[in-house]
Amino acid sequence: MSLQVTNLRVYYRTLAGDVRALDGVTFGVADGEIMGLAGESGCGKSTLGNSLVRFDPRMRYIEGRVELEGLELPIWDNAAMNDFRFKEVSIVPQYAMSALNPTRKIGRMTAELVAARGIPPETIVPELERRLDLVGLSRDVLDRYPIELSGGMKQRMVMVLSTILNPSLLIADEITSALDVSTQKAVAEMLVSFRDHGFVKSMIVITHDVSILYQIADTITVMYAGKLAEKAPTESIISAPRHPYTRLLISSLPEVGVRYAERRLAGIAGSPPLLLDPPAGCRFRDRCPVASEQCLQEPPFVEIEAGHFAACWKVA
């Protein structure tokens, strides 16, 4: 396992109390694995992504352990985490369009950032240029200001910059949501090629768009209301989902070649529980078509067949 997360619990401080955005999640990401992380907005998937890289000031570490390449990440300690950021764990943020300092030429900013991390900038230049070529950016972008680049160019630039030190783990947070469909596909394929070239060892791709994950992810993890619902190889999640929530989520997706006049898209009735004071037991209970008495107990997240995990009494 490249990444092993054990019982991670991270809350958001709010006025009304702690919001249990991440309430005890356990999973692993294998070497070379691209793990998709899907779920409705507010389910805690971005909180998970952020807690592996950098805590938002309002986030509060409760408990849990994160190991990357066998080393524990001190995620609760902002200063200590600095040694790991960029070099071991890196992020392509959802705000990639505005992630570059507007008043520095991109090359100079890159050099200053790398130098600040103790690496002589000239040593990375050949690799930087090679990777720019790979993503189809001309080398002279380094001599330009961010405002001179299009949105798609900035996105690719950020992807190259974030991975230039070959981190073990890359978090890609909603990176396709601001792009049009054709660019989405190109960006998604670029992520795969980064893994194939060994720029990053493994990857967590966070998105609410399962169809993107279908194209690139090796495994898909589905989150619901701060907890993991199901994790399985992409093919299983798409064709044979086990958790009732995953089933509804997958069946609500448009399918290529299907005429929707014939088959109405099924939304999921109801809304997720408030995470301020979530009910005991299975959190999907109130919306679940197959819920029963047993669901008042919290279902464990267990391996139901090789590589296929789910948290539901009905599938165990």
Add this chain to the structure above:
Amino acid sequence: MRRYFGRKLLIYGLTFFIAATIDWMIPRFMPGNPVQSLLSRSHVAPDAVPALIAYYNNLFGLDRPIWEQYLSFWGALLSGDLGRSVYLTGRPVTDVIMSAVPYTLALLVPAILLSWWAGNSFGAMAARRRWLDNAALPIGYILTATPYMWLAIVLAWILGFIFRLFPISGGYSYALEPTLTWTFVGSLFSHWFLPFASLFLVMFGGWAIGMRNMIIYELDADYSRYLEALGAPTRLVRKYAFRNAVLPQITGLALQLGVIVSGALVTEIVFSYPGIGKLTLAAIQNEDYFLLQGIFLFIIVGVLIANFLVDIAYVLVDPRTRVGMSGRSA
């Protein structure tokens, strides 16, 4: 970049045109014969009256068609003729103003530049240290809420009247003749210091608070968060934030110019400092409207030139204006 300056110059030209037209229109919209009514309301030295009436009748040319009056107004304006001062017995307004301008510039230019530099540095420092921030913030807000003339009065009272450290009236000692001697220069400086200090302090408070608030916004910007997510040291993040926070402060300088100039005018009045401000008060008290109109045009031109200088500074600092995109202040 050419487009940026072209646009700016167009606005400045338009502004000057409108301002001058307002200047021309106002006396003509007054009921009655403007020359008669202005002169009768003014405190004119009696021996100057006939000459002034002849001069202004010719200048206003009320018997001519209105467009001709307007054209000849522009003709006079462009040749630097702003009319004649009534209370100073017919001295050309341009001369009168020119003799006051050096004093006002001597106050304004150092006060603006130094307060901008010091305020921004201090504000950036305050954003970094909590205790400094807690101390700096209230002081900054009090300073920036202080009316210019009041701070001038208070400084004059404490440092001038109670402690007798500085003179509180005039541009130099009345006992001296303007000569290029150390005594005279020393006198100029000691008379200059208090008005300068009070202008400096009020502006300083504004810049410091502005920079402090701006830095906090910049530290919260996406590019700052990205740098932090990549483990950049605080030093680098702050350096970038400061650099970007300076840009709106430059635009702010342009926006503040009008207010700063009026601050200088009232400060001069408190200290009877012989610049444009004191002249303005004299013009108002003596109802010398020709002088007032001249001062009005003069201030406009001055502010427009200063605006243009700020624009040039902005282009030098913000790369985006140079690469053909419109900059922040566009």
Add this chain to the structure above:
Amino acid sequence: MNDPERISSAVPVGAAAPDRAPIQPAAPAPAPRPGEPAAASGRAEAVGRRREILYFALRDRKVLVGLGILIVFVAAAVVGPLIRPGDPDAFVGPMAAAPSREWWFGTTTFGQDVFAQFVYGVGSTFLVGLFGGGLAALIGMTVGFVAGYRGGVVDEILNMLTNVVLVIPTLALLLIAAAYLTARGVLVEAVFIGLTSWPWAARAIRAQTFSLNTREFVDLARLTGVPSWRVIFGEIAPNMGSYLFMTFILLFGGAILIAATLDFIGLGPTSGSSLGMMMYNAVAWSALQLGMWWWFIPPGLGITAIVGALYVMNVGLDEIFNPRLRKM
């Protein structure tokens, strides 16, 4: 793109253009970003947010201090004239008396009661701020909304107008206009100030409107043929309510400072008293050289306290409306 027009930079410094301090309101709180805890949705969220704002407003030191000072001064302006009725400029006391139990703030060289002038002046200061700042806010909003919503040629023209008024020094314009008006009251002064101090607000509101323009609810309203004014007042304005309020506060403070300046050079109201005129008279009649501090300290202190309270309250509100600033 004018990302610059992000408010933080748009109204640069702030408080005002009219005014000096860089204290501008920040952009309206952004919609919750994906990934933030979805506490609730729809109405529940709006109620929660309102409650949250009230909660912080009642606990924010800056807001409380600012509001407290303002209340004291409003009370002084209301109650003061009842304690000392009659013409505040009347010659009622001994000449040049220092503050005493009988004359709280002392008297002027001519035996006028400084306290009576002060409370009267505080009243007219609030009037000028309210009407001058209010008129400026009204013009600024109208120009900003229309320019930002309509865009195109309308925007170009309004933008040009804004820029022209922006560079004309307000005082210079008032100098020439006020000098020709032989009878002036506080309201006339307020109108002048309102007509000249709106540009930075218009620019800031225009930028905000632009950014709201692209939101779905505005698009939807526009597509369904709702008239512009209803989109503006029904959809756009409510979404930047806090921002508009803060803009008004800054214009309020700015108008007070401009009025003080005008009064001080003798272009204020031709009848009645004001804090600026008190300072003018004190300087003109050599209160400085005579050491009559009670004549010139109160009026300036009053203006500083009122304007400072407005600014500080504004910063407090900014922190309340933009939760991310609270932690700093």
